[in-house]
Amino acid sequence: MKRILFTTLLPLLLALLGATPARAVITIEITEGVEGAIPVAVVGFDMTQLPVPLKTDLASIITSDLNRSGLFKVLPESEYPQRPSQSRQVQYPLWKASGAEFLVIGRVLPREGGSYDVQFQFLDVLKRKQLLGYRFPVRARSLRATAHEISDLIYEKITGTRGAFNTRIAYISVVGKGKNKKYVLQVADTDGYNPQTILESDEPLMSPAWSPDGASLAYVSFENRRPEVFIQHLASARRSKMAGFKGLNNAPAWSPDGKKLALVLSKDGSPDIYVMDIATRKLRRITRHRAIDTEPVFTPDGKALIFTSDRSGSPQLYRIALSGGRPERLTFEGPYNAAPDVASDGKRLALLYGEQGRYRIAELDLEDSNLTVLTENRLDESPSFAPNGRMVLYATTRGNKGVLYMVSLDGRVQHKLSDQAGDVREPAWGPYKPLRTQ
Amino acid sequence: MIAFLRQHPKALGYSLLLHVLILGLAAFSFDSRDAQQLVRKPGPQTQTIQTEIIDEKALEKSARKQAEVEQRKAEAEKKRKAEAARKKAEAEKKRKAEEARKKAEAEKKRKAEAARKKAEAEKKRKAEEARKKAEAEKKRKAEAARKKAEAEKKRKAEEARKKAEAEKKRKAEEAARRKAEEEQRRKEAELQARLAAEERQRELDLMRNAYYAKIRDKISRNWRQPPNAGDKPECEVRVEQDPGGFVLNVTIGRCPGTREYRLSVEQAVRKSDPLPKPDDPELFERDILIKFKPRD
Numbered sequence: 001m002k003r004i005l006f007t008t009l010l011p012l013l014l015a016l017l018g019a020t021p022a023r024a025v026i027t028i029e030i031t032e033g034v035e036g037a038i039p040v041a042v043v044g045f046d047m048t049q050l051p052v053p054l055k056t057d058l059a060s061i062i063t064s065d066l067n068r069s070g071l072f073k074v075l076p077e078s079e080y081p082q083r084p085s086q087s088r089q090v091q092y093p094l095w096k097a098s099g100a101e102f103l104v105i106g107r108v109l110p111r112e113g114g115s116y117d118v119q120f121q122f123l124d125v126l127k128r129k130q131l132l133g134y135r136f137p138v139r140a141r142s143l144r145a146t147a148h149e150i151s152d153l154i155y156e157k158i159t160g161t162r163g164a165f166n167t168r169i170a171y172i173s174v175v176g177k178g179k180n181k182k183y184v185l186q187v188a189d190t191d192g193y194n195p196q197t198i199l200e201s202d203e204p205l206m207s208p209a210w211s212p213d214g215a216s217l218a219y220v221s222f223e224n225r226r227p228e229v230f231i232q233h234l235a236s237a238r239r240s241k242m243a244g245f246k247g248l249n250n251a252p253a254w255s256p257d258g259k260k261l262a263l264v265l266s267k268d269g270s271p272d273i274y275v276m277d278i279a280t281r282k283l284r285r286i287t288r289h290r291a292i293d294t295e296p297v298f299t300p301d302g303k304a305l306i307f308t309s310d311r312s313g314s315p316q317l318y319r320i321a322l323s324g325g326r327p328e329r330l331t332f333e334g335p336y337n338a339a340p341d342v343a344s345d346g347k348r349l350a351l352l353y354g355e356q357g358r359y360r361i362a363e364l365d366l367e368d369s370n371l372t373v374l375t376e377n378r379l380d381e382s383p384s385f386a387p388n389g390r391m392v393l394y395a396t397t398r399g400n401k402g403v404l405y406m407v408s409l410d411g412r413v414q415h416k417l418s419d420q421a422g423d424v425r426e427p428a429w430g431p432y433k434p435l436r437t438q
Numbered sequence: 439m440i441a442f443l444r445q446h447p448k449a450l451g452y453s454l455l456l457h458v459l460i461l462g463l464a465a466f467s468f469d470s471r472d473a474q475q476l477v478r479k480p481g482p483q484t485q486t487i488q489t490e491i492i493d494e495k496a497l498e499k500s501a502r503k504q505a506e507v508e509q510r511k512a513e514a515e516k517k518r519k520a521e522a523a524r525k526k527a528e529a530e531k532k533r534k535a536e537e538a539r540k541k542a543e544a545e546k547k548r549k550a551e552a553a554r555k556k557a558e559a560e561k562k563r564k565a566e567e568a569r570k571k572a573e574a575e576k577k578r579k580a581e582a583a584r585k586k587a588e589a590e591k592k593r594k595a596e597e598a599r600k601k602a603e604a605e606k607k608r609k610a611e612e613a614a615r616r617k618a619e620e621e622q623r624r625k626e627a628e629l630q631a632r633l634a635a636e637e638r639q640r641e642l643d644l645m646r647n648a649y650y651a652k653i654r655d656k657i658s659r660n661w662r663q664p665p666n667a668g669d670k671p672e673c674e675v676r677v678e679q680d681p682g683g684f685v686l687n688v689t690i691g692r693c694p695g696t697r698e699y700r701l702s703v704e705q706a707v708r709k710s711d712p713l714p715k716p717d718d719p720e721l722f723e724r725d726i727l728i729k730f731k732p733r734d
Contacts, residue, residue, distance in 0.1 A: 025676070027727040028654050033661030033706070038698070070665060071698060101662075101705050126708035160697040390666075411665035 037073035037411055038158065040066060041100040044077070045118070046085030046107035054108060056143040058118065058150070062104060064191055065151035065165040069390070070411020071158065075100055087121050087130055095125045102131070104154065115139045118146050122154050131157050144193060159410075164386035165190055168430040169393055170198070170208040170217055171404060175422035184422070185219060187234065190386075190393075190429075192404065192417035198234060209252050210430045217428075218242070218252035218261060229263055231278070242276065253297045253305075262286075262296035262305055273307055275322065286320060287327065293318075295339055300346040306330065308338040317351060317364075331364065333371045339382055343389035350374075350383035350392045361394045361407060374407045375414065384429040395425045645717045652714035657728060661706035664698040670732040671695045673703045677726045681719065683712035691727075703730045 044059040066072035081094035085107040095103055106120035115137060122132035132153055138146045145166055152163030169192075173184045183205040188195040199205060203222035210217060211231075218231045229249045232239035243249035247266035254261060261276045265283075273286040273296045287293040291311035298305060304321045311318075311327075315338040318327035331337035336354025343350070346366075353362035353373055361375045361383045379397045386393065390409050395402050402425040404417040500508070663670065673693035678686045688707050693700045707728060716722055 025725045025727045026650070026723050027729055028650050028657070029729045029731050030654060030657050030661055030703075030706070031731050031733045032658040033663040033702075033730075033732060035665050036662045037665060038662065038702075038705075096709075101709065126705060126711070158698050158701060409666060 037071055038101055039075055039099050040072050040102045040104065040154075041075050041080055041095065041098065042066070042104040043080060043083055043085070043106075045105075045120070046083075049107065049109050050116075051110065054116075054140070054143065056140075056147070058106065058108070058143065058147040059104070061144055061147035061191070062151050062154075065148060065163075066154065068165075068191070068406060068408065068413065068415045069151075069155060069163075070408030070413035071155070087123060087133075090123060092125055092128045100125050102154075102158075104150070106150075111137060116143070118143070118150075120150050122157060144189060148189065148191075159390075161388050161390060162432065164388045164391065164429075164432070167387060167432060168214070169384075169404075169427055170210060170430065171395070171424050171427040172205050172208065173422040173424045174402075185217070187217075187430075188417075190406075190417075192419075195421075198232060198237075199239075207251050207426060208428045209254055210428055211254050212256055212258040212431055214431045214433060218254065220250055220252070229261070231261075242278070242281070247271075251295050255298050256300055256302045260298075262298060264294045264296065273305060273320075275305075286322065297340055297342055299342055300344055306340045306342060306349065308340065315354075317349065330366065330369075331371075332369070337362075337364075341383055341385050341392075343385045344387055345389055348389065350385050350394075352381060352383060361392060363392070363409065374409070374412065375405075382426045382428075384427055386429050387432045391429075393427045393429045395427055642718065642721065646721045649714065649716035649721050653710070653726070656710040656714055657706050660709035661730070662702055663732060664696065664702050666696065666698070669695070670699070673700065673730040675703050675707055675728040675730065677707055677713070677728055678724060679713050679726070680724075681715075681722050683715050685711040685713065693730075703728070706730070 042059045042063045044057070047053045063074040066074050075098065079098055081098050082089070082091060084090045084103075084105050086105065090103065090105070101124075103123040103125055104120065105123065106118065109117040109119065111117050116139075118136040118138055120132075120134055120136075121130050123129070124131050134150070134153065136146050136149070148166035151165040155161070155163030155165070167190055168187050169190055170185065170187050173186050174181065175184060176182050181202070183201045183203065184197050185199040185201075185205050185208055186195050186197055198217060199219070199221075201221060201223050203225065205222070206220040206227070208217050208219045215235065216231055216233045218229060220227045221230055222228075224244070227249050228241055229243035229252045230239050230241050231252075242252070242261060243263050243265060245265050245267040248264060248271055250264040250271070252261050252263055255275075259278055261278055263274050263276055263283075264271045265274050266272070268285070270290050271292045271294055272288055273293050275284045275286055276282065277284075286296075286305060287307070287309070289309065289311050291309055293307055293309045293311070296305045296307040299319070303323070304319050306317060306319045307327075308315050309318050309327070310316075312329065314335045316332075317330040317337050317340050319330055320327040330349070331351070334353055334355045336359070337351050338354070339352040341350045342348075348366060349364040351362055351364055353360050353371065358378055359380050360373050360377060361380045362371050362373045364371050374392060375394070375396070377396045381395050383392050383394045385391075392407050392409065394405055394407070396405055397403075402423045403419075404424050404427050406415045406417065407413070408415070671694040673695065674691035675693075676687075676689040676691055678688075680686055685708065688704055690700055690704055693703065713726075
């Protein structure tokens, strides 16, 4: 049978392979391959030079980041053939045999004044060469950020896109019960570590939104028994009420230049979209419709808004140019499309897709209108793109409790953020930190 | 000769007469020919008579007119004429006798000559006839002999020709048979060689196929397509290897798609280092173009 197959398929195969004498180079076609993450080994950083080992495990932070991206698969430590900390110690054939295509090694050296030198190298096992090599002088409190920074560099080296591990997220956490119930606005690292409380309130807090420079948050507070919009500077904790009009003051969103806020106000009747100049507080009405228009977000070019409206009878997404004109409907698939966020490339939306009582996170390709559902939960909410557009942060419900998840667009990997206290909702992914000065 | 005479008795008679005449005439010193003419039977003679018609009246008239002159003259003339006529008659008579004689003699001679000529002609004819007959006979015989000889010769020639032809044919057949056999052997040898070559080619093709399949399988096994590849576009990677299969160079050619996708095809090749070797070193390919062409 095999013989027959070979003989009958031979001409075809030869034709396919292009194995004609006239051609100098033979061609072999590869049509099969296993879809999978890039196997990487992250060796624990050598700390033997330190008088006291660090409590922060840099390698495990990097491992967690890389795994979360969906693009990488960090091999279990038990499979590592050696524990090198410098490239000259690396025996490449051993690593190749282990299946790792790339290798992360490093060490931490003591510096004067209680700070550290973190050295790391990113090595190509197959090419046997260094792809990245850095030394970071860091203080102890920046060790985690440094590990995320290393993850970002690795991600960028492989994909060409800046990684978003060393960024922050904001979210609302509800803690306590009954009279002790508190609403807390928090900021944390993307892996959920280092949570910091920005604001605590007995009344509901909602809709945190990052300023483009990452220095401030806008949010909705019910501290005055009705929704009002505030802006709070994180470092100084200074806050100011931006919108306290009659009726609803909701859903703030920053313009890309950080000078304007899009808001939902009902002061003139049904909720409509307005744009406020932050410096002058001057309002400009963008939509005027009997239906509810809400959840505005600026497009990356700052020239349009995308928002949710039930003007067609059910919530759908629309785009309206700030220069005027009629809103253009963007979603047609499904009875419920809401809570848009725009990717930094401006070509994709993350949204909440509802159908048959199920609300899931989906991605809409604005170029071909292709909608892809990214999650398999029952009740998701508030999708928010990472600044590089490769992951989506969202909240979902686990045992009557809100928790934060990330889904990787690279590998559809779902990752639950480390447990936050309380019932967590409405996450917002912050912008890149200012570029390193190195 | 006797038989001939018997057949022609007249000839005998003539012959005998001839002999007697010859003997008889020898005494008159005639030559044989004259004698023969003389003894010939004389035929009827015809005499020619000279006549002259004179008109008497005219004469008388003239004579009267001329008178004596004429009378005398006439008398003299008459006398002279009588004399002349007598002499003339006499001469005439003599001449005529002589003439008759000569004529008879000539006739006789002519007849004898004619008879001789006839006999001679007859004889000659007969001799000629006999000669001719003999000649014809001889000729016939010669012809017959010639013909016979010719026929014999022809027969022999034919025989020889046939034999030669048969031999030639046999030889030609033999040669053709040998040639055919040789051709058959040659063809068989050729077929064998061709089959062997085909077999070798087939074997090589199978091995080449297997070689490429091994490379394809190894690279496929090592091709980890990134999960975010999306459209998975077609990529070309040029590989240079040494005979041990060790990859010397990897060059990414036309390859759209994300950076990690491009990386994945390069890694697939590098991970497959060393590449499988062919069963026959002849099949080794230093440069290989790998086309990554994922199926959806």
